[in-house]
Amino acid sequence: MNKVWIIIRREYLTRVRNKTFLLSTFLFPLIMILFVFGSAYLGAKSIQQYKIAVKDETNLYKNNFKTGNAAFFGYPDQVTTSNYKEKGYEGLLIIYSADQQKADSVRLYSDKELGLATDEAIKNQMQKINEERLLMEKGVSRAILDSIHAKSANEDLLNYRSYKISGSELKEDNKALAYGIGFGSGIIIYITLFVYGASVMRGVMEEKTNRIAEVMVSSVKPFQLMLGKIIGIAAVGLTQLLLWIILITVLSSVIPVLLSPDVLQQAQQANQSMPNMAQNNTMALKVLEVKGIMATANWPLIIGCFLFYFLGGYLFYAALFAAVGSVVNEDPQEAQSLMLPITMPIILGFIMMTSSIQNPSGPLAFWGSIIPFTSPIVMMSRIPSGVPDSVPYWQLGLSMLLLIAGFLFTTWLSGKIYRTGILMYGKKASWKEMIKWVFRKS
Amino acid sequence: MSTILEIQHLKKYFASQKAVDDISFKLEKGSIFGLLGPNGAGKTTLIRMITGIFYPDEGSIMLNGKAFNPVNDVIDIGYMPEERGLYKKMKVGEQAMYLAQLKGLSKAEAFERVKYWFEKFEMSSWWNKKVEDLSKGMGQKLQFVTTVLHEPKLVILDEPFSGLDPVNSNLIKDEIYNLAKKGTSIIFSTHRMEQVEEICDHIVLVNKGNKILDGGVNEVKQQFKENIFNLELDTDGASLNHPSFHVEKQNGKELIVKINERHNSNDVLLHFINQNKKIVAFHEILPSLNDIFIHLVEGTPTARQFETVNA
Numbered sequence: 006m007n008k009v010w011i012i013i014r015r016e017y018l019t020r021v022r023n024k025t026f027l028l029s030t031f032l033f034p035l036i037m038i039l040f041v042f043g044s045a046y047l048g049a050k051s052i053q054q055y056k057i058a059v060k061d062e063t064n065l066y067k068n069n070f071k072t073g074n075a076a077f078f079g080y081p082d083q084v085t086t087s088n089y090k091e092k093g094y095e096g097l098l099i100i101y102s103a104d105q106q107k108a109d110s111v112r113l114y115s116d117k118e119l120g121l122a123t124d125e126a127i128k129n130q131m132q133k134i135n136e137e138r139l140l141m142e143k144g145v146s147r148a149i150l151d152s153i154h155a156k157s158a159n160e161d162l163l164n165y166r167s168y169k170i171s172g173s174e175l176k177e178d179n180k181a182l183a184y185g186i187g188f189g190s191g192i193i194i195y196i197t198l199f200v201y202g203a204s205v206m207r208g209v210m211e212e213k214t215n216r217i218a219e220v221m222v223s224s225v226k227p228f229q230l231m232l233g234k235i236i237g238i239a240a241v242g243l244t245q246l247l248l249w250i251i252l253i254t255v256l257s258s259v260i261p262v263l264l265s266p267d268v269l270q271q272a273q274q275a276n277q278s279m280p281n282m283a284q285n286n287t288m289a290l291k292v293l294e295v296k297g298i299m300a301t302a303n304w305p306l307i308i309g310c311f312l313f314y315f316l317g318g319y320l321f322y323a324a325l326f327a328a329v330g331s332v333v334n335e336d337p338q339e340a341q342s343l344m345l346p347i348t349m350p351i352i353l354g355f356i357m358m359t360s361s362i363q364n365p366s367g368p369l370a371f372w373g374s375i376i377p378f379t380s381p382i383v384m385m386s387r388i389p390s391g392v393p394d395s396v397p398y399w400q401l402g403l404s405m406l407l408l409i410a411g412f413l414f415t416t417w418l419s420g421k422i423y424r425t426g427i428l429m430y431g432k433k434a435s436w437k438e439m440i441k442w443v444f445r446k447s
Numbered sequence: 448m449s450t451i452l453e454i455q456h457l458k459k460y461f462a463s464q465k466a467v468d469d470i471s472f473k474l475e476k477g478s479i480f481g482l483l484g485p486n487g488a489g490k491t492t493l494i495r496m497i498t499g500i501f502y503p504d505e506g507s508i509m510l511n512g513k514a515f516n517p518v519n520d521v522i523d524i525g526y527m528p529e530e531r532g533l534y535k536k537m538k539v540g541e542q543a544m545y546l547a548q549l550k551g552l553s554k555a556e557a558f559e560r561v562k563y564w565f566e567k568f569e570m571s572s573w574w575n576k577k578v579e580d581l582s583k584g585m586g587q588k589l590q591f592v593t594t595v596l597h598e599p600k601l602v603i604l605d606e607p608f609s610g611l612d613p614v615n616s617n618l619i620k621d622e623i624y625n626l627a628k629k630g631t632s633i634i635f636s637t638h639r640m641e642q643v644e645e646i647c648d649h650i651v652l653v654n655k656g657n658k659i660l661d662g663g664v665n666e667v668k669q670q671f672k673e674n675i676f677n678l679e680l681d682t683d684g685a686s687l688n689h690p691s692f693h694v695e696k697q698n699g700k701e702l703i704v705k706i707n708e709r710h711n712s713n714d715v716l717l718h719f720i721n722q723n724k725k726i727v728a729f730h731e732i733l734p735s736l737n738d739i740f741i742h743l744v745e746g747t748p749t750a751r752q753f754e755t756v757n758a
Contacts, residue, residue: 008549008551011545011548011549012549015545019534019536019537211534211535212534215532215533215534215535216528216530216531216532217531217532217533217534219500219526219528219530219531220526220527220528220531220532220533220546220590220593221549222500223498223499223500223521223524223526223528224521224546224549224550225549226517226518428495428500430530441462
């Protein structure tokens with residue numbers, strides 16, 4: 006055991022002292038934050054206001070369009086598709102008929118792409134105008150309509166909270182927060198599985214191509230060497246994760262102060278004008294919103310589970326990556342083709358996560374979070390939505406047990422392949438040979 | 448002298464080859480032992496079993512009179528494999544310390560020993576250099592140091608001189624003698640017969656997984672001698688016709704003669720004495736290990752063929 010410890014220490018120290026470690030540790034959170042806020046900023050800035058000429062043959066819409074940040078509306082006389090540009094407009098909206106059954110009811114003409122935001126803005130406006138017109142036809146006066154608008158715009162009117170009933174207790178639940186935490190931790194586990202798994206693989210390949218493997222295994226057992234490397238890199242991963250958490254917390258509390266409220270407001274408006282197109286903006290706004298309601302999440306459980314699934318998933322795959330590293334030679338192409346069967350389930354896990362996060366109690370989410378190949382990613386997307394409400398204790402327990410059993414199995418399996426592979430030079434092992442190594446007596 | 452290593456009926460079969468097929472030998476304490484054989488003869492497999500990397504299928508290995516236990520006995524063995532290398536990004540000193548600690552030395556002990564050997568080999572200034580900055584010969588020296596610095600009782604060197612210039616070769620050679628003098632046993636595996644002849648006192652020749660020769664260097668040479676003598680006369684013109692010998696090669700006054708069966712060297716000498724020719728020199732030419740090696744291995748295919756193993 007003492008020897009494994011010596012190996013762990015070397016693997017850890019050589020990596021942590023490396024410049025790339027420092028660089029990636031400090032750059033990653035910076036890039037993340039810049040990406041989220043930067044894209045919100047750009048998203049808000051990139052919406053261009055187009056001048057739209059309106060030719061209303063029904064006379065129902067005229068002068069009722071409200072100019073927003075995506076479109077400016079004007080009502081020039083005698084405007085046609087051939088002269089709208091001379092009158093200083095970039096697009097022409099012709100409303101032929103308010104009857105939706107009839108063809109050619111509303112058409113937008115332009116010689117350039119006006120963007121989805123403009124489309125959305127026009128449609129929203131027309132919907133509102135229609136609604137108001139229909140209400141007024143039923144005898145609602147303009148004054149009443151305006152006062153209704155003023156009231157409903159006031160957010161205090163709607164004091165919306167959703168609660169989860171667990172036994173006799175009522176718990177406030179926040180779906181957006183659960184979504185954010187689930188998605189975030191799922192992605193982090195997904196990325197780290199690749200990054201640290203590949204790191205293990207490269208480490209093993211280095212030992213093999215540097216021809217130090219045989220020197221090493223004359224002092225320690227191959228299994229100890231593999232284990233030392235895997236655990237050493239796990240420690241590197243935990244260190245990096247810890248630093249990231251600290252950095253992101255610090256940065257995300259600093260950046261909003263630097264960003265002017267003006268920009269954020271613009272981002273908010275942009276969201277309203279095109280709700281489907283603004284995920285990044287939403288994310289940035291959510292980060293801000295979430296800061297206020299962070300307290301509603303069960304942090305000790307989430308962090309505990311995150312660490313468990315991070316480590317469990319890493320151990321499960323790292324051993325397999327080590328086995329791949331041990332059977333390839335200098336050629337990175339060989340590594341690529343052997344890595345495919347390992348990377349596929351990780352990618353599958355990510356795909357399953359994106360759908361299980363929408364429906365954390367569905368069958369896909371259940372199976373994905375029980376099977377150890379995908380459970381580290383999928384389970385982490387479910388846990389924030391509530392234990393034991395969305396994820397019963399027995400499911401969490403079963404998933405954890407299977408993951409432990411899974412990594413013990415992959416470590417055993419990889420140990421067998423590694424032991425033989427690390428001393429083989431010159432040729433790539435075939436799958437058949439590897440299976441033979443696994444079942445061979447020692 | 449006591450036995451340090453005793454190998455009995457060692458076997459290791461792989462799927463397509465009997466890599467080692469029933470090999471036994473003994474190694475005396477403080478001796479330098481040559482393990483010879485053509486490529487693919489099973490030397491590396493044999494060594495890997497002695498170092499605990501492979502488990503033998505059959506047979507036993509006794510180290511110091513006790514059954515060999517890879518986990519506890521690695522401290523007694525120093526192995527420098529043919530395929531050797533170091534961590535390129537590591538500092539020279541740290542690398543040596545790391546390997547020493549993996550052998551079971553404490554940090555303080557390891558530091559002590561590394562310092563001693565670095566001073567001895569004039570490597571102290573390398574401590575903070577990275578391994579990748581070393582030349583091949585320097586790396587080789589470092590490799591040798593890491594092999595012996597935990598003072599193993601048995602040192603196994605596989606082609607230790609490859610890539611070394613004559614100066615550094617001699618340095619390592621002297622160190623091998625020194626270690627042997629102090630009681631360390633050395634197994635020396637190589638194809639370079641002149642080195643074996645120079646260094647080893649005992650050799651084992653393996654071919655196709657079998658031991659085909661075992662003995663002291665002189666003993667082996669005696670065994671394979673072909674009764675060839677070098678004879679030098681003070682004048683030429685002597686009669687060379689005699690049933691006791693025939694001339695293999697003549698160079699003026701110098702003759703290489705092969706003594707025929709049922710005759711001995713005195714018959715030859717008498718022939719020349721009777722002619723009143725003065726004999727300036729007369730000595731036996733023993734076959735070189737190289738000749739013996741080629742003689743024994745010749746006739747077997749140069750590359751080992753794959754065979755089916757039923758085991």
